[in-house]
Every structure is written in structure tokens, then in C-alpha cells.
Amino acid sequence: MIFLIPLAIWLGTAVCFLAFYNGNPQAFRRSLLTAAIGIFFFIATSTELLSPANLVNTIAIKAAWTILNIALMLLFRLLSKREDVSMVHILKAWRSSGKAFFRETGGLTNAVMLSILGLTCIVAVVATPNNMDSMAYHLSRLGYWIQNENVDHYASHIERSISFSPFSEYVHLHSFLLSGSERAFQLLQWSCLVGILMYISLLVEMLSGSRAAMRMALCFGVTLPIVVLESMTTQNDIVVAFFIVACAFYAFDYVRQTKKLSLILIAAAAALGMMTKGTFAFFVLPFAAYIFFFMIAKPSQWKPLAFLIGGSVIVMLLLNGPFWYRTYQIYESPIGTANKGNKNDISNPANLLSSTAKHVFLHLGFVSPGDRYNRFMASSLERFHQVIGIPLNSPGTGMPFKMNKLNFNEDFAHNFFAMWLIIFSLPILFFIKLSKTARWYTALAFLSFLLFCFFIGYQIYGSRLHISFFLLIAPAIGIVYGSLKVRAVPVILSLLLWFFALPFAVLSTSHPLLSTNWFFEEVFPKINTAFNLNIHVGKGNLNLKQPSILFAEPEKIVWGDYTDQALRMRAYVDSIGAKNIGFNFLESSLDYAYQYVLRAPDRHFEHVLVRNPSRSLENKTFIPDCIIAEHFAGNQISYHGRRYEKKWSTTGTFIYVPVN
Known part of the structure; x- marks a missing residue:
């Protein structure tokens, strides 16, 4: 019965096409993304509605999806008669727009996207979920929900499993009850990455319209190492990034077109984002301020603004209220243990500089002969802290700092080339011609990162928390490097990003498509010796040597x-x-x-x-x-x-x- 989910997405996309986007050149992408938010909303609401009656079980979930599909089918028939458009016509329109889109993106970009997405999709489907956080609390909660037939809190030694936001796990819950298998679990993050790439393309078309910018932005987004690795897991950082990028897009889309549908989608995406991960608030706040000040400055927008604020509050409480209440009953706080994270000490302004610098330097480590590069970077960070007058590891600024080298784990991989591209883009921004809208978007994307650093201290696994920023900034990076007069630059950069990302797609330490045992025994020793990298692979890190998931038993993967x-x-x-x-x-x-x-x-x-x-x-x-x-x-x-x-x-x- 798992087919009920793709059927609902297909029907929902067709309904959105007929209801809102018919005739729009971006019709398929917009329709699919709108349908996705609607399907996600259905999953969240149906779970919370069925839970009090202890109906979170296979029969009730199958019935709910069947009713949804019947409703969508009837709605489609009604709209298709009204618009005098058949499904065959819609499919032809989608195929035509798809061909036009892939002509715009070009052969190289298509090869980059399809190769990365294809490899990660294979791993996501074949590999049994085995991410450490997923085994501790993301997935562990499913077993108790299913046996209890509700999503109420339960006694648990692992407090994260009952106090951390549950939306991603609601999706896994539905897919498991429909299929009786974990096979679709890791497709959630992978699918959200595909959705984010669609949003990136729409943002570039809105902000620039440049073909070169589109290609560079998509290559930048799909080749981020931490994104490549996480797209094959059951974590939730890409899921929350989907809702963050959605809110950013619809905020700018509303400012441009003032269509009420954008406000509805903002409210729904915001509620779902908060239901996914608490970091949502930090990254989306600048974009919320942007649309608020745009609307408050125009009396004609005061009524829509009241609709947006009131609707967002109502939807937020309806979706998140039950979970927050259950958590409050145990911890006397609606966010439970989430407030025990690495909060930044904001009483000292120097701490804010320290936190931002360490979050940036988290991505700047790399392998080098004798580790000279990392030692230089670490000493530079030490000197910066001497200038601002606080120790590198000052209390209140997060975990003790450590320079990365090269990591193929979805908790610790960093975005070395991507961060340098972002840093080098800063001076270029002052010399290229950007539209006013593009400048606002770029400034808000950077502000979202600063806001995150303002509240959250450095963490060695912080790279995955930065996913939302890197994907938010992708359109700006595309515009910056796509605007350079030397046309070969974005092509060369895209190739470099591609070649650097491919190993992450096939050599994940958690579930490698290729045997990492072969890589670290046959290939890596020669590289290690030739470049004097001084990296020891021995008994202390045997987890680097894993068989391919194509041949490993599920128990071995777990x-x-x-x-x-x-x-x-x-x-x-x-x-x-x-x-x-x-x-x-x-x-x-x-x-x-x-x-x-x-x-x-x-x-x-x-x-x-x-x-x-x-x-x-x-x-x-x-x-x-x-x-x-x-x-x-x-x-x-x-x-x-x-x-x-x-x-x-x-x-x-x-x-x-x-x-x-």
C-alpha cells in the first residue's frame, strides 16, 4: 500500500496545476512543491488526530490515505471538467516544461545532478538505516508509537526521543505502516533535497534569470558533502532545510506578486518546519522580518498581514500544540531537553565573534602534507581570538574547537570548497550588478547564518546544522559566480565541486556504495604516503572499513x-x-x-x-x-x-x- 503516497503526490500535483499554476512556465515545479507541502500537512494533522483515539495503526493509516486519494481524484475530475483539461494534456505540459528546464540547466549540470542524486538514491533505498542519531532517537520512537497505537510520550532513557520535534518521524511512521518496511525511510531526506533544488532554481529565476547562475547554484547545492551524506540518512536537517528554503521563496514570491496562496504556503511551511527541528526559527526569522516590514509599510497589505500572522499562529499551534503540551507535562517546558544544547553566551559581544569564526572555520580544515595547512589555519584562529580578547575555547562559546581534515560521516563531514566559495564571493558582491531583490535575498541569507551563530555555540557536529544556510545561500553563489565575465569559471568550479562530491556519495562510512575496506586498504595508503598526510587508519577507527551495502547483511549494516x-x-x-x-x-x-x-x-x-x-x-x-x-x-x-x-x-x- 506504499503506492498510496506517490499516488497522492501525483494527484495533488495535478490538482495544484489546475487550481493555481496552469499556464505558468514554472507550473510543474510549483505544483509539485505545493502538493508536497500539502501532503506533509496531511501527514502531520492525520497523525495527531488519530493518536488520541489510539488509531495510529495499519488499518487506520491505510484508510486515511485511501480517503485522501479518493478526495484528490474527485477534486481532479471536478477541476479538469471546469478547465476542460485532461490528464493526458497535463502530462504533455509537464513533459514540455521538463524538457525546457533541462535545456536551461545544460548537459554538465544535468550530469552533476543526476549522477549525485542517482547514486544517493540507490544507497537510500538499498541500505538499512544505521545513522547513530537515528538509531538512538529518530527511529527508536517508531516502535513504541506503533505498539501503543498513538504518538503519546512514553518512559524512555533517551530523552531526545520524546522531547525533540517529531515531524520527520511521522512521515517514517506512515511509510512503515503502509509498507511494513524501513525501505522508504531514507527517501524522505533525498526527496526533500530534490525539492530544495527545485526551490533554488525558482529563486535564481526570480532573482536573476541568468542561465549560468542557475547552473552554478544547482551544482553548488547538490554537491555539498554534508548534504550528499545526509540525503541517504533518516536525520532531519535536509527536511527542515526544505521548509526554511520554502518560507524564504514564498516570502519573496509574495513581495513580487502579492498572491494569497504564497501566504498560505508560508504558514503551512512554518508550522511544519517548527515541527521538524528547532533550528528552523533561527534561519527563517530574517525572511519573516522581510515580509513583515514589506507588508506593514503598505496600508493595503495590513489585512493580508493580519491573515498571515493569525493563520500562522493558528496553524502552528494546531500542529505543534499537542506535542508541546505532552512535553510540557513531563518537563514543565514545551521544548523539553532541547534547551540543553550548546547555547551561546550572548552577554559578551566578543563571544559572538568567536562563535561565528569557529562556525566558519569548522568547514575550512583539510588534509595537507604534514598537516601544515590545518596548523596554519588553527594558529590564525588563535590569533583572531587574541585580537578580540578571549580564549579560543572561552566558556559559553560551545565545544572545544577542533580543525577537521576529511570526514565521510554524515555527522561530521564539512563543506570545504563550498565555504571558500562563499568567503571569496563576499568581495565580488560589491563589484557585480545585482537586482535590489537579489541583494536583499543575499543579505538575509547571510543574516540567517549570523543569527544562528548568535544563539548557538560551536559544535563539532555543527556542519549538519549549517545545511540550511548553505542551501539558502546557493542562489546567491550561483548569481555571483555566474555573473563573472570569464564564462569558464562557473564550469570549472562546477566540475571541481562534482569531483569532490562523488566520493561522499559512494564512500560514506555508515553505508558505502563501494567497499571502504577496499579503499582504505588498497587506495588510501598510497595517497597517504605520497602526500605525507600522516593519517593513521588502524584499530582505533575500524568503522572506516566497511563492506559495500550491496553485499552486506542488514544486521551488519545496523x-x-x-x-x-x-x-x-x-x-x-x-x-x-x-x-x-x-x-x-x-x-x-x-x-x-x-x-x-x-x-x-x-x-x-x-x-x-x-x-x-x-x-x-x-x-x-x-x-x-x-x-x-x-x-x-x-x-x-x-x-x-x-x-x-x-x-x-x-x-x-x-x-x-x-x-x-
Whole structure:
């Protein structure tokens, strides 16, 4: 039944085409993006509506999607008769606009986009999800929602799984209940990247109209290493970037055309963005201010402004209110543990300079003979901090700073060439001719990054939090380098970005398309020696050496070097016939990995002996057949008046069974 989702997207796109965009040269892209926001809105609202009645189950979700598709089909028939346009005509119009678009983008850009998107799509579909954050809290929550048939909070040792925004996981929840498989999970981020590239193309057409700018912007956006890696995972940074870029586009689109539909889409995208990740607010705030001041300055816009503000507040509360309320009940705060992140100390202006510099330098590290380049960059950053009068690692400015070299992990990869292109674009901006709208957009994109740095301190995994900025700035980068008189420059830059991005598409340390074992044993040692890189690949970083996901077993993809231990654990749990399993985990535990290997019909999981505020949600009637613990509490423990004895253990994992 998973086909119900693409069917709804197709019908929704056709409906939006007939209702809003017929005759527009950008009709297909605009229709598809509008339909996508509508489908996302449906997922969020239907989940929250079904949850109170404990109807988050396969039957109810299939029924909801069936009703949606029937409604869209009826609406399409009504509109097609009114407009006297058949589906065949629509498909021909889409094909024609697609051909025109790909003629504009050109052979090189098409090759860059299709190769990167094609490779990452293969990995996204074939590989079993195994991102560390996903196994800890993104995906782990799905198992409890499904067995409880609602999205209420539950007792959990991993507080992020009940306090971090849930929208991406709502999408995964629907796809799992429709298909019974994780196969579509990683397509969410990949699809959002495709949507962002569409928005980038629309923004360039709005801001410049230059063919060279379009090509450069798309190549810049699709080749960002952290974006390439994340597009194959079940994280949510590209998803939230989709809503951020959507809000930016519709804000400028409304200023240009003052169409009410843009305001509706802003309200919906803003509510969904907040439902995805808290960083949404920092990046979208400058664009919200832009449209606010445009509308407040014109009396004719006061009524639409009231509609935008009122509508946004209502939709925001309707979508996010239930989750915020559930979180408030546990933590006495609607954002739960999200406020425990790396907040920046804004009391000292120097801290703001420090934070911004470290966020920028996060992307500027690279490999070099003897690591001389990184040492030079690190000393430059130290000297900058001496000038502003605070230590490099001043309290309140985030984690201790560390220069990157080259990383193929979706949590730590950085955008070396992209950041240098951004830095070099700054002086060029003062010498090229930009439209007023393009200057405003560029300034707001930079301001969004500064605002993020203002509130959020440096983090070693901050690169993925910067995804929204890099994708927001892509149209400006395209315009800057596409405007240079030397036409070969954007072509050369696009090729360099492409060649640098390809290894990230096929050599991810989490799920490589090509064997990284082969790369690090056969290829890398020669490069390491020839360039005196002094990079040691040994027992301390065996995770760099992984088989291709095309030939690896799913359990191996999820558990890596601990697969044998996980399979032995499953064999023991099966041998004692355990149906009700209690988890006594660390906060950093890979909950989903345990669920994945232990899943079986009629098997039920609950967190027990919880040591955080969510312990109030523990099921007092739950009697585990065994307790799987990452906390060693001696040879015996007691739970709900029953004694359990340690009967099995391996590195870091202990199984307790009831004492008869």
C-alpha cells in the first residue's frame, strides 16, 4: 500500500496545476512543491488526530490515505471538467516544461545532478538505516508509537526521543505502516533535497534569470558533502532545510506578486518546519522580518498581514500544540531537553565573534602534507581570538574547537570548497550588478547564518546544522559566480565541486556504495604516503572499513562490528521465549538497533528503571520476561516486586531474567 503516497503526490500535483499554476512556465515545479507541502500537512494533522483515539495503526493509516486519494481524484475530475483539461494534456505540459528546464540547466549540470542524486538514491533505498542519531532517537520512537497505537510520550532513557520535534518521524511512521518496511525511510531526506533544488532554481529565476547562475547554484547545492551524506540518512536537517528554503521563496514570491496562496504556503511551511527541528526559527526569522516590514509599510497589505500572522499562529499551534503540551507535562517546558544544547553566551559581544569564526572555520580544515595547512589555519584562529580578547575555547562559546581534515560521516563531514566559495564571493558582491531583490535575498541569507551563530555555540557536529544556510545561500553563489565575465569559471568550479562530491556519495562510512575496506586498504595508503598526510587508519577507527551495502547483511549494516554479539543476544532472548522485554539503557543507547534485531510477532518493548522525568510514564503493570541492560547493577535487580538475575552478558550488555 506504499503506492498510496506517490499516488497522492501525483494527484495533488495535478490538482495544484489546475487550481493555481496552469499556464505558468514554472507550473510543474510549483505544483509539485505545493502538493508536497500539502501532503506533509496531511501527514502531520492525520497523525495527531488519530493518536488520541489510539488509531495510529495499519488499518487506520491505510484508510486515511485511501480517503485522501479518493478526495484528490474527485477534486481532479471536478477541476479538469471546469478547465476542460485532461490528464493526458497535463502530462504533455509537464513533459514540455521538463524538457525546457533541462535545456536551461545544460548537459554538465544535468550530469552533476543526476549522477549525485542517482547514486544517493540507490544507497537510500538499498541500505538499512544505521545513522547513530537515528538509531538512538529518530527511529527508536517508531516502535513504541506503533505498539501503543498513538504518538503519546512514553518512559524512555533517551530523552531526545520524546522531547525533540517529531515531524520527520511521522512521515517514517506512515511509510512503515503502509509498507511494513524501513525501505522508504531514507527517501524522505533525498526527496526533500530534490525539492530544495527545485526551490533554488525558482529563486535564481526570480532573482536573476541568468542561465549560468542557475547552473552554478544547482551544482553548488547538490554537491555539498554534508548534504550528499545526509540525503541517504533518516536525520532531519535536509527536511527542515526544505521548509526554511520554502518560507524564504514564498516570502519573496509574495513581495513580487502579492498572491494569497504564497501566504498560505508560508504558514503551512512554518508550522511544519517548527515541527521538524528547532533550528528552523533561527534561519527563517530574517525572511519573516522581510515580509513583515514589506507588508506593514503598505496600508493595503495590513489585512493580508493580519491573515498571515493569525493563520500562522493558528496553524502552528494546531500542529505543534499537542506535542508541546505532552512535553510540557513531563518537563514543565514545551521544548523539553532541547534547551540543553550548546547555547551561546550572548552577554559578551566578543563571544559572538568567536562563535561565528569557529562556525566558519569548522568547514575550512583539510588534509595537507604534514598537516601544515590545518596548523596554519588553527594558529590564525588563535590569533583572531587574541585580537578580540578571549580564549579560543572561552566558556559559553560551545565545544572545544577542533580543525577537521576529511570526514565521510554524515555527522561530521564539512563543506570545504563550498565555504571558500562563499568567503571569496563576499568581495565580488560589491563589484557585480545585482537586482535590489537579489541583494536583499543575499543579505538575509547571510543574516540567517549570523543569527544562528548568535544563539548557538560551536559544535563539532555543527556542519549538519549549517545545511540550511548553505542551501539558502546557493542562489546567491550561483548569481555571483555566474555573473563573472570569464564564462569558464562557473564550469570549472562546477566540475571541481562534482569531483569532490562523488566520493561522499559512494564512500560514506555508515553505508558505502563501494567497499571502504577496499579503499582504505588498497587506495588510501598510497595517497597517504605520497602526500605525507600522516593519517593513521588502524584499530582505533575500524568503522572506516566497511563492506559495500550491496553485499552486506542488514544486521551488519545496523550493528557493524558488534553484529555477532547482537545475533547471540537475539538467540538467547529467543531461547527463553521472551515476549515482554524491558530496556535499561544509557541515554546514548542505540535503541532502534536493539528493536531491529529483536523484533518478532507479539514481542513488546518498554523502558524500565528510567532515571529521568519520563519515569512517571512507566507502565506499572508491565512485567518483563527479561531485562536487557546497559547498566550493570550487580547479579540481581528488582523490578515491580520481582527479582531478576543476570544470566547472559557481552561487552556492555547484560540480560536479566526472572528468578522463579
